[in-house]
Amino acid sequence: MPIPDTDVITATAFDTLTPPAATDQILLVDELPRSASAPDVVLRRVRDELTLDGNAQLNLATFVTTWMEPQARQLMADTAEKNLADRAEYPQITAMEERCVRMLARLWHAPHPERVRGCSTTGSSEAAMLGGLALKRRWQQRRRAQGKDTGRPNLVMGANVQVCWKKFANYFEVEPRYVPMEPGRYHLTPDTLTAYCDDNTIGVVTVLGSTYDGSYEPVADICMALDGYQAATGTDIPVHVDGASGALVAPFLDPALMWDFQLERVASINTSGHKYGHVFPGLGWALWRDTAALPDELVFEIDYLGGRSPSFTLNFSRPGAHVVAQYYSFLRYGFEGLRDLAVQSRTTARDLAARIRAIAPWELVTDGSELPALAFRLAPGAQGFTVFDVSHAMRARGWHLPAYTFPAPCEDISVLRLVVRTGFTTDLAGRFIADLTEVTRRLRPGVSMPAPMR
Numbered sequence: 001m002p003i004p005d006t007d008v009i010t011a012t013a014f015d016t017l018t019p020p021a022a023t024d025q026i027l028l029v030d031e032l033p034r035s036a037s038a039p040d041v042v043l044r045r046v047r048d049e050l051t052l053d054g055n056a057q058l059n060l061a062t063f064v065t066t067w068m069e070p071q072a073r074q075l076m077a078d079t080a081e082k083n084l085a086d087r088a089e090y091p092q093i094t095a096m097e098e099r100c101v102r103m104l105a106r107l108w109h110a111p112h113p114e115r116v117r118g119c120s121t122t123g124s125s126e127a128a129m130l131g132g133l134a135l136k137r138r139w140q141q142r143r144r145a146q147g148k149d150t151g152r153p154n155l156v157m158g159a160n161v162q163v164c165w166k167k168f169a170n171y172f173e174v175e176p177r178y179v180p181m182e183p184g185r186y187h188l189t190p191d192t193l194t195a196y197c198d199d200n201t202i203g204v205v206t207v208l209g210s211t212y213d214g215s216y217e218p219v220a221d222i223c224m225a226l227d228g229y230q231a232a233t234g235t236d237i238p239v240h241v242d243g244a245s246g247a248l249v250a251p252f253l254d255p256a257l258m259w260d261f262q263l264e265r266v267a268s269i270n271t272s273g274h275k276y277g278h279v280f281p282g283l284g285w286a287l288w289r290d291t292a293a294l295p296d297e298l299v300f301e302i303d304y305l306g307g308r309s310p311s312f313t314l315n316f317s318r319p320g321a322h323v324v325a326q327y328y329s330f331l332r333y334g335f336e337g338l339r340d341l342a343v344q345s346r347t348t349a350r351d352l353a354a355r356i357r358a359i360a361p362w363e364l365v366t367d368g369s370e371l372p373a374l375a376f377r378l379a380p381g382a383q384g385f386t387v388f389d390v391s392h393a394m395r396a397r398g399w400h401l402p403a404y405t406f407p408a409p410c411e412d413i414s415v416l417r418l419v420v421r422t423g424f425t426t427d428l429a430g431r432f433i434a435d436l437t438e439v440t441r442r443l444r445p446g447v448s449m450p451a452p453m454r
Contacts, residue, residue, distance in 0.1 A: 054400055057428070060418045061402040063211075063245050063275045063373070067423030072328050075321070076280065082320040084120070093320040096327040100273075103330055104287055107251050108260040108269055117294045118287035119312055120273070120323050124244035125164035126314050127270035127286035131240045132168040134268060134288060135203035137295045138238070148199075156196045156237075157205035158188030159407040160212045162244065165205055174202065181410045186210065186365070187217045190225035197229060203238045203267070208259055209246030212406060213366040213417065214373030216246055220258035223265040238267035238293075244284075245371055247271035252339035253346060254370075267293040273322065276342065278329045278422060283322035341422050345372035348429055349420040355433050359440055365415055372420040377413060384445035387414045393439040399432065 027037060027045050056066040068076075079093065087094040101118035110116045121127040132155065140150045154175035157165055161178075169176035177196045179188055187210050197204070204226065206219045219241060226237050241247065241259060248271055250257050260266060266289065273283035288294040299312045333341065349368025356362050356374075361382035365375040378387060391403035406413045418432075 055398060057423055058398050059400040060424075060432075061400050063272070063419050063421070064281050065274050065276075065278055066421060068278065068280055068325070069332070072279075072325050072332070075328050076325050077321075079321040079324045080319065084318040084320040084323060085316050090320055093323055097323045100285070100323065100326050100330060101287065104271070104285055105261075108247065108287065109262045110287075110289065111261065112290065115290045116287055117291055118285065120318070120326075121270075121284040121286055121313055122315050122318060123274065123282040123284040124242070124270050124272040125162075125167070125284070127272075127284035128162075128164045128240075128242055128244075129168045129172070129314060130286045130312065131242075131268040131270050131288075132165070132174070132203075132205075133172065133298060134294050135238060135240060136172065136174060137298055138267075138293070139200075139202040141295065152200045153202045154198070154200050155203060155205060156193065156201055158207065158210075158217065160187045160210045161205060161207060162211050162242065165242070175200075177201075178407075180408065181406060183410060183413075186213055186406065186410070187215055188222065189218060190221040193222060193225050194229045197226075197235070197237055199233075199235055201235070201237050203240055206239055206241050206259075207246075208241055208243040208250060209371040209373075212404075213375040213415070214245075214368065214371035214419075215366050216250070216257070216259070216370045219260075219266070220263060223263045226265055237265075239263070239265045241266055241269045243269050243271045245272065245275045245373075248273075248276040248338075249342050249346075249371060252335070252342045261289055273326045273329075276345075276421075277326055278333070278338075278341070279322055279325045283326060342372070345420045345422060345424070348372070348424060348426065349374055349418075352418065352420070352429055352433065356436070359433075359437055362440070365413075368420065373417060375415040375417045377415045385443040387416050389443055390436075390439055391416060393443065394435060397435045397439070399435065 027033065027042065059066065082090050082093060084090070084093060084097070097120050100120070101116065102113055105113035105116040105118065121130065135155070136153055139153055143150045152175065154177050155165070155169060156177045156179065159178040159180050166176060168174065179192050179196055181187075188206060193204065204222065206217045206222055208216050208219065210217070219239070223239055226239065230236050243250075247260070247269055250259060260269060268286065268288045270284060270286045271277065273279045273285055274281040277283070294312070346368060349372040353364055353367035353374045356376050357364055361379040362376050363379045365377055366373070368374040387403040391401050394401045401416055401418060403414060403416050405411050406415070
């Protein structure tokens, strides 16, 4: 029997699913409908509901990209159906991924870019967990070679780490050792670090761009402290840099900063392509200094999709469209273009910080001089309202401005955080300052509210 034409099968199948046109068709939204509905009816229903979501451009909480050029959007649409796991079928997307890894390796000063091992992931959370797994496995190998127990691994990091590291410690049975904050010190520093380290420490996580306030941790100083610890104890502790945001900011804005593979103790780095890599969510990258930093036993060879290819990810099937968009972004902007975008964001962030400082009773925690993000709080003694009141009032004006409390023992510090990304224009910045000024004025004690119109 001859094989029917595929296009005919597809058309026939959809024809049988399409009901008569109905403009007032009632759709069930909480359960699977019994029958199919007209595509335009469903499209309208879903679109109408999505209008109730916030405007992504006014989301000042997220570091994630909310604007891309039409050409990049088109490339993502063109490749939306392509599965990155199927490398034999889509060799060009695979090649683009490998090129992006080499570009990042050179950007992060890998001594031998051709020896770097790296991969794309679904985001920095997955990339961070892969980095943590490699640290744990290397520690286990070293301990076994020494005839020592491998049952009590720990990971040292600041209390300001992103939640993905808490997940890693929980999911993969590693004791998390959080170095607490102190008033005036809101991230990991070398003077407090080594007291938390011992023979069971698989590594130290440093953060280039803290989620809490946008600050950089002093990676070079932390590595130096670990050099001294090794000289005193003989214990060699590698460093992983969580550069979810900062690893695609610092190379362009802070070229003299020592934080990457220039430091021999840095074994691995992760970043988010979907943050300052200018790609829609979700894309991350994980890179290891060399083959020794990523044990071979963690890399799987697969052949059941045709051909043989290595795989080291927590996820298997992944969209290839995001890798294509990252490759477009790198080719489109180049080093100078990416630097210009970063300069624009930092300039806007610092300008906003200066204008917020001028609004009583606000004071800055950070001013956008590292990540293009800033945190600010009410000055001591300010009364009548909280940062949570301001966050709520700003949401009523369309802004998503997050308010939160720092971890213990700094839980008495509550801040608002603002992230500047590409697409946050000067006009939007002016509108934000006007709204923040008005909200602050209305919430201050003694300000009478206008009577409602009847």
